[in-house]
Amino acid sequence: MTVPRKAIVESFLFLCPIFGYKIYMKKGRPIITFAVLAAFFVLSQFYRVSSAVIAPSLVAELGLDAKKLGLLGGSFFYSFAILQIPMGFFLDRAGPRLTMSFLPAIGALGAFVFSYANEFESLLLGRVLLGIGMAGALMGSLKVFAISYPRERFATLSGLLMSSGTLGNIIGSSPLAYLSSSIGWRRTFQVFGAFTLLLSFLLWFVLRPTEDKMSKNGIFQIKTKETLLLVFKSLSFWQIGTLAFFRYGTFVAMQGLWFGPYLISIKGFSPLLAGNIIMMLSFGIIIGSTIAGYLTDKVLKCAKRAVLMGVSLYALFILLFVGIVDIRSTLLFYFVFLLLGLFSSFGVLVYPHVKTLFPGEISATVMSGVNFFTMAGGAFFMQVMGNVIHLFKAPDGSYPAHAYHFAFLFCFLGLSASLLFYSFSKTGKEYGD
Template structure:
């Protein structure tokens, strides 16, 4: 099987050709309507993965958590989310995205209930693992749907729009969650998100009808074993290593800031209240909504896109390094918001990955990328938690150590992306 990137044919309506009865149903609903319903699951995933920034203080108070334990709590979701991407990608390619998301999503509801009822730290972590598994296909199904039902030249722009729409989930874990916690408790936050997950599942079950991609005439159906071997072959391609190493640190740098350390930073470094930190979190979330559609529309094409990804990552690392060194409240707020706006450039990774692999393995290629991205989030949150604990033990301001280490990791990932072998689509474009 060839793994080079090929163009995807699209019909005049903008949807990839797949002449099945289910496809006619999906087109009757409209590709945008189906995509937006799938995005509700992604929005919930965004909310669940960023609760730690606002829940950190009450959880530390109730369970007496160390910074390292707090990092483990935040990282458990992302570890489970990332570890399941391989299986979610295979499930999408073999059984369709609708079946895959409907099978996994109930675990999101179960995990929310376990978290809300948790009486110990291990139960709290177990709840996060279940939520991570339930959310695992959330954005992957959106990217595969876009690849199958929208013209190739619109992939970056549509992905950027969906990233922005789905990131509305982060708004919930700003001021609204802070108010809810102060009025009730952190447990109520999980109950509310669990109810929203039920509504999302019902909506997708009722109204999303996405067909399987049309197979070549006479082609045998791919078995599970063949699918796993095909996934493994992605690792044999020389350009995969650079993509994976870069993916480990990009989104992780944003989630480490917004999803874990923002609340503690403002509350412990500057003495802000929980609601004040929540207000900043919601402003950061709003600012971060601007970047993905903006950079998606500015997508310059394969070869310059990779230069943009490298240099914008370096700029992001500079902002994080400044956040480590400067301790004035106004400057910290400005740096946080600047990084949130800049983080939208990460949407360019999606068309980069799509162009690097053949359409037949789009689901698995996106799954590999998403797996690396969220395993990176889990590792970065766990590692920065350990770094913060070590810094405190040695009398060093923990946030300087945390953000300095994130900046260093982002630079290392960008260098790997720039210096390791490039995909054939990029080298061919350069000729």
């Protein structure tokens, strides 16, 4: 009895999607999952810096002053930071799938509220919602890496994630300015809001339910009180958190705000040229994050050594802006900013470092605790550097070069002290080994 050709074709067409899906589940899923997680982190980085580019439009259209602009920029960091500790508990207990697919929907709502705002309060609410919506981008991704990928790849994956996320900083500069001038800042944020909502569905699709796996690892055997005591009684946790506070706080304050007026007002660069120089920080992070992860996994075999090496060099490069030397060459500025971003990126390795000091089942709680310090540092230094610079305000309302020099010196001293404190932390092997 011969089988009809039509039946063979129909069977083939029926089985192809099944086999294709099985191949995807076995081979392609880790790659697709990483790509979607990276897209989430790109959005988070974009929303962090987006208010700077559209600030002139906000001032012109809604009459915002400098004080309100500062609060608007910092509100994202404050809501993001406050949510980190409960975020860790939720990731450890509910799992990344539910947490990470729900939060971008809140972020999308924030983007739409921001785009339709006609007064400062609505703008502020939109930024707060954006901070909440993006709060799980990094910690959720690290949690997925910790439970779904080989542990020896954790530092490499972390570095690749940070490298890809830096694209958000780039998109939030010249491309955002171009889009805003073409279709307006309101329509631009509506487009990004729609993409954020789409990402919510993609995260639900690509992430697997992890409750069973976490249960087998003992996640529900550790109570909240015991978890807090285990984390907060550790001196190494505070040493790592302190370095994260000063490393990221100084960097994002300089990149996101104070390098701009310094290059324009003090060094005499045009806004376009200043923006191009500052963009080199992002390219440095892209290169440095990948190098840092590789060095940790393949060469140094220790995250702490890589952090101390890279962040120490980052601190030394800050000294170039305290008035000791006078850089005049535009090409040299490009080179210095590239290396500044490269060495600063080694600071992301505090996450694989702290992960080795605690049980894996509370990894999200621990890393979220460190990320609280990270984001709080961003909010703190944005304002404090401004206060330091304001101390030297001239009668004509301008700020002299030494005002910026003292602000950068404040960054160097704080970062140096945190490096010294961090150097006494435990090196750490994989917990339980």
